[in-house]
Amino acid sequence: MSFLTIKGAFRHMAKIGVGVFALATLTAEAGDKLVIESWRNDDAKVWNDVIIPAFNKSHPDIKVTFSPTPPADYNSALQAKLQAGTAGDLITCRPFDVSLALYQKGNLEKLNDLEGMNNFPDVAKTAWSTDDGKDVFCLPMASVIHGYIYNKEIFKELGLSVPKTESDFFKVLEKIKDESRYTPLVMGTADQWEAATMGFQNVGPNYWKGEEGPKALIDGKEKLTDPEYVKVWEHLAKWKPFLGRGYQAQKYADSQNLFTLGRGAIYPAGSWDITTFNEQADFQFGAFPPPTPDGQKTCYISDHTDIGIGLNAASANKKEARIFLSWMAGSEFAELYANQLPGFFPLGNHKISIKDPVASEFLSWRGQCEQTIRNSYQILSRGTPNMENQLWNVTVQVLNGSMEPKAAAEEVEKGLKTWYQPHM
Structure with a gap:
């Protein structure tokens, strides 16, 4: 070489x-x-x-x-x-x-x-x-925890107290509607997910008794056509007169803006909204948990x-x-x-x-109420049709007045029966 x-x-x-x-x-x-x-x-x-x-x-x-x-x-x-x-x-x-x-x-x-x-x-x-x-x-x-965020200044102006029971809740909404220019309940249905998340999953735990409900649905011991579920949609159907003009076209960001501009009194909320309202609202706001059905002593919250x-x-x-x-x-x-x-x-x-x-107010509810998760997240949305997506769809229809609560329950239960053995 x-x-x-x-x-x-x-x-x-x-x-x-x-x-x-x-x-x-x-x-x-x-x-x-x-x-x-x-x-x-x-x-x-x-x-x-x-x-x-x-x-x-x-x-x-x-x-x-x-x-x-x-x-x-x-x-x-x-x-x-x-x-x-x-x-x-x-x-x-x-x-x-x-x-x-x-x-x-x-x-x-x-x-x-x-x-x-x-x-x-x-x-x-x-x-x-x-x-x-x-x-x-x-x-x-x-x-994250579900509940309601409210405008303290509007409550003070109208002489309102934070509602503890559902009858109190609807009386407060009636007074806001009848005696002020404010939207009583700030939520739209255009994006769909809010209806299920801040509506159905917010109100529901008080009816299906927290963790008892999801476990019973998974085991097949309860059906979505049972009274404790139909009553949730019946409650939500009563929101319609209080949601404000044009709520069917109102998106999630629109609802946040309406509330932070001081044009609405009560906002069905997830605790994640706090940061947005801290940055944008120039008024004091507070929070309260979902009011319990009349006569019910134990309260339940979605702590998801x-x-x-x-x-x-x-x-x-x-x-x-x-x-x-x-x-x-x-x-x-x-x-x-x-x-x-x-x-x-x-x-x-x-x-x-x-x-x-x-x-801190949201977190304090853990010491006052029983906690549960959103009932569609574990096991029950693995098949087709997906239970979570069905809840979006039927809850929007109930809030829009185009579907009766009982029909909503039957639609979601029918979906589960097509693929989930314990409900067949």
Whole structure:
């Protein structure tokens, strides 16, 4: 072999070495960074400015990037990333079946042995556990609570008291309608989901007795045509005169705007609305739980497990991801999250102080009322037709006056009977 040939071979080997070194460097740099996938693109500033810097105080060597996707695109975008092997290390989890499907496909790591998981009671872990309860695949982050937010200044102007019973509730609505220019109940039906979420799931727990209802529906011991469900739609049918002009074309954002402009008195709410109203309303507002049916002593609220976070089974940074998840399982994260995002309530057993007065009011109901989840989220929406989507559709029709409550109940029960054995 000639000198020139040997020299060329060394040059070729050197180039390969540089390439391997560069690739190794890039891989190392990628491995030093955790990426969080999330549908919550409205709280990016909180993660970037508060939560991640707080974590880095004790773990400066682990870099974390929050990478949100718009909510409507999240499920499909996440699926595409998981299939392509480009998804982040940490996956923000929707409750129940959507995340369970990811776990069953092998996309999420089992977290039974995660340090800090024992800070969460079984009821908090239910939304991210297998049906038999043996495996947990996402760390519970927060729940949201349903109720009503009201304009305190309008209540004072009209001499109104916060209603405790349903008869009180409708008397208050009547007085607002008859004696003022304000819309009594600020909600539209154009987007559909509000009707089910802030209507049916808000009012319903007082009728189906909290956790008893979902369990009985899953077991087939109760049907949606039973009186306790028909009565929910009967209650909602009585909202129609109080929803304001043109509510059938009113979208969710329209309702938020109407309330923050001071044009409505009562807003059927999820606690997540608190932040929006804090930013936009220039009046004092408060909250009250769903009034109980007359004569009923126990109150029930929807305290719905809403958001968790899991570990991508294909992550190259599992050790660092577990460190971050264990930190999230502690009291420091719980307090930061609850106060930076009023209306999202930690699910652990930590004692924390919530500074926002309206969020604190919502949270106080846990000590007064029994809690449950939205009854369509666990098991009952796995088939076709999807129970959650059916609830949207029929509840809108009831509120619009185009369907009778009994017919709404029959329609949803008929859907379950087509695919869910305990209801056949």
